[in-house]
Amino acid sequence: MDDLYALVYVSEAVSPFTEAELDTLLEVSRAYNRRLGVTGFLAYEDPVAEERPGTFVQRIEGPRDAVRDVFEQRILPATRHVNVEVKMEGAIRQRTFGDWTMAFQRRAADDPEGFDHLVDRLGPPPA
Numbered sequence: 001m002d003d004l005y006a007l008v009y010v011s012e013a014v015s016p017f018t019e020a021e022l023d024t025l026l027e028v029s030r031a032y033n034r035r036l037g038v039t040g041f042l043a044y045e046d047p048v049a050e051e052r053p054g055t056f057v058q059r060i061e062g063p064r065d066a067v068r069d070v071f072e073q074r075i076l077p078a079t080r081h082v083n084v085e086v087k088m089e090g091a092i093r094q095r096t097f098g099d100w101t102m103a104f105q106r107r108a109a110d111d112p113e114g115f116d117h118l119v120d121r122l123g124p125p126p127a
Contacts, residue, residue: 005064013054
């Protein structure tokens with residue numbers, strides 16, 4: 001079995017995502033992840049203002065090659081987001097989201113916990 005690996009990144013939406021667009025994104029992602037044995041979590045923070053149309057944070061986990069494939073072949077080339085910044089990546093002992101091909105949370109821009117706190121909670125991985 002491949003060693004387990006996790007990657008957490010943040011990115012900015014090019015334009016705000018509607019509920020229908022998020023549903024489609026999740027449906028496609030879950031099907032792709034299921035085929036590769038990848039699990040994870042995606043959060044979308046609603047737009048704060050026109051100059052910041054939405055923010056994503058995602059943790060993907062699974063076999064190293066599968067995680068890298070999802071990130072390099074699906075996430076990086078996607079044109080609906082920019083400024084992709086890896087916050088953490090590395091080997092893990094076990095999955096955090098093993099039961100979810102892609103768990104999801106939509107967050108309000110004024111959430112007092114904030115996205116930085118969420119990024120901290122999603123990584124670093126136990127090595």
